[in-house]
Amino acid sequence: MHYLKKYSGIFLFIFLAFLPVGCDRQTGTDVSDNDIPPSVPSSLSVYSASDGEVIIEWKANIESDVKGYHIYRRTKHTESVKIYFTENDFYFDDSLNYDTTYFYKITAVNIENKESGFTSEVSANPINRFRPSRPGFIRINARNWPNEISIYLNWQRNYETDIAGYNIYRSSSSSFTADSNSFIDFTQNINFRDTLNLSFYTSYYYKIKAVDKGDLLSDESSEVEDLILEIPEVIFPEDNSDINFFDEVILKAVKVPATYRVGLQTNMFFGEIWSTEVESSVVDDTLRIAFDNPPRLSINTTYYWRVITYSGYSTEPNSVSDLFNFTLRE
Numbered sequence: 001m002h003y004l005k006k007y008s009g010i011f012l013f014i015f016l017a018f019l020p021v022g023c024d025r026q027t028g029t030d031v032s033d034n035d036i037p038p039s040v041p042s043s044l045s046v047y048s049a050s051d052g053e054v055i056i057e058w059k060a061n062i063e064s065d066v067k068g069y070h071i072y073r074r075t076k077h078t079e080s081v082k083i084y085f086t087e088n089d090f091y092f093d094d095s096l097n098y099d100t101t102y103f104y105k106i107t108a109v110n111i112e113n114k115e116s117g118f119t120s121e122v123s124a125n126p127i128n129r130f131r132p133s134r135p136g137f138i139r140i141n142a143r144n145w146p147n148e149i150s151i152y153l154n155w156q157r158n159y160e161t162d163i164a165g166y167n168i169y170r171s172s173s174s175s176f177t178a179d180s181n182s183f184i185d186f187t188q189n190i191n192f193r194d195t196l197n198l199s200f201y202t203s204y205y206y207k208i209k210a211v212d213k214g215d216l217l218s219d220e221s222s223e224v225e226d227l228i229l230e231i232p233e234v235i236f237p238e239d240n241s242d243i244n245f246f247d248e249v250i251l252k253a254v255k256v257p258a259t260y261r262v263g264l265q266t267n268m269f270f271g272e273i274w275s276t277e278v279e280s281s282v283v284d285d286t287l288r289i290a291f292d293n294p295p296r297l298s299i300n301t302t303y304y305w306r307v308i309t310y311s312g313y314s315t316e317p318n319s320v321s322d323l324f325n326f327t328l329r330e
Contacts, residue, residue: 038066038108038116046104047090049124052097052162052213056104056122057090065110072118074103085109094161098128098214128214132160135208135221142204142226142311144319151204151226154191158210158218167209167217168192178207178220186211201255203227226313229254234307235286237326244329246291251307253280253287254319259310261317262289268304268323302327 043059058069068087074080080103084091096102103123108116137156143149153168165188169178176182184196198204205225210218233252237243249262263275273295280287297303304325311318 035114037114038063038110040117041069041106041108041119044104044106044119044122046122046124049126050129051160052095052126052128054093054096054102054104054124054126055090056093056106056124058106058119060089061108061116063108063110065112066108067111068109070107070109070115072105072107075100080105096126098126098162101125128162128212128216131216132158132163132210132212132218134219135166135210138206138208138221138224139314140206140224140226141314141316142228142318143316144200144228144231145317146320146322149195149198149228151194151198151206151228152191153194153206153208153224155208155221157190160210160212162212162214164188164211164213164215166190166192167211168194169207169209169220170194170196171205172202174203174205174223174225176205176207176223178209182207198228200228200230224313226311226318227256229256229258229309229311229319231319231321232260232287232307232309234321234324237324239324239326241326242329243326248291249289249305251287251289253282253285254309255284256311257281257283258318259312260287260289261308261310262305263308264295264303264305266303297328299328299330 038061041058041061045057047055047057068085070082071084071086071091072080073083073093093102101123102125103121105118105121107118135155135158139154141152143152165186167178167183168185168187169176169182170184171182184194185192194204203225204227205223207223208221232254235250235252237246237249251260257280259277259279261275261277263272265272276289276292278289302325304323306323307321308317309319
């Protein structure tokens with residue numbers, strides 16, 4: 001008994017000394033004390049402020065467990081509220097009022113959602129300083145479609161966040177000036193459908209200006225043009241006709257050079273089985289379009305077809321006919 005007591009301390013020391021050490025065991029040198037909130041971020045400042053936009057920046061915290069920053073904002077007439085969380089060391093605020101002063105402060109937040117104290121406030125007044133950039137990538141499509149005669153415009157949205165909308169200008173003369181004499185409408189969208197007093201075969205020219213919320217205007221855009229074409233008159237095959245074998249479609253061409261597309265389908269809604277596209281300089285005269293490499297057609301079957309024209313100013317259809325039909329007989 002005395003022998004065991006005498007050496008029991010030695011046995012315990014040897015046992016503990018040879019216990020395996022887990023590879024996931026953490027030491028005091030690499031464990032963050034997450035009960036302590038992060039330090040207050042430093043060097044908060046206003047990077048820029050104009051045209052309804054404010055950018056603030058600060059020096060990122062050095063603590064390894066900081067996951068980001070809460071942004072707080074107020075005005076002279078409102079209390080400070082949290083408006084955003086960011087992992088960056090800057091924040092871009094937009095869609096602001098030109099005549100309002102905004103006050104900002106931030107806090108740091110760690111992975112345990114402990115939040116630092118507030119920084120001192122910085123303030124900014126995003127007054128309207130600069131004109132918008134001019135609209136770009138304008139596309140035009142004159143349309144003589146079923147139940148629609150119009151000229152459709154669309155363009156790329158301006159990058160500025162204080163854009164109120166766009167002024168649309170039109171003329172029947174090229175290289176015109178976009179001013180009050182050529183102004184036709186204003187839109188808040190990035191597309192516009194013109195239906196005002198349009199005529200066939202008249203070239204219409206358009207320009208666009210962006211307008212900001214302070215009524216500053218951009219430079220005028222580049223000019224685009226198009227004209228509305230009539231629907232070609234069908235000569236053969238006549239609508240609702242019975243025909244036998246045929247090898248061409250005959251139309252009366254429109255009054256300007258154009259591209260024609262003829263498509264044949266098995267029903268009124270879909271099922272196109274043949275099409276061809278022909279660019280032609282024939283104007284206001286008979287135009288014959290070959291029925292080349294036709295599919296096998298069935299006797300006593302009704303087929304549907306239509307004619308589409310392209311003006312050359314757009315990849316979209318210009319005039320689109322109603323759907324014609326014929327029945328193939330022996």
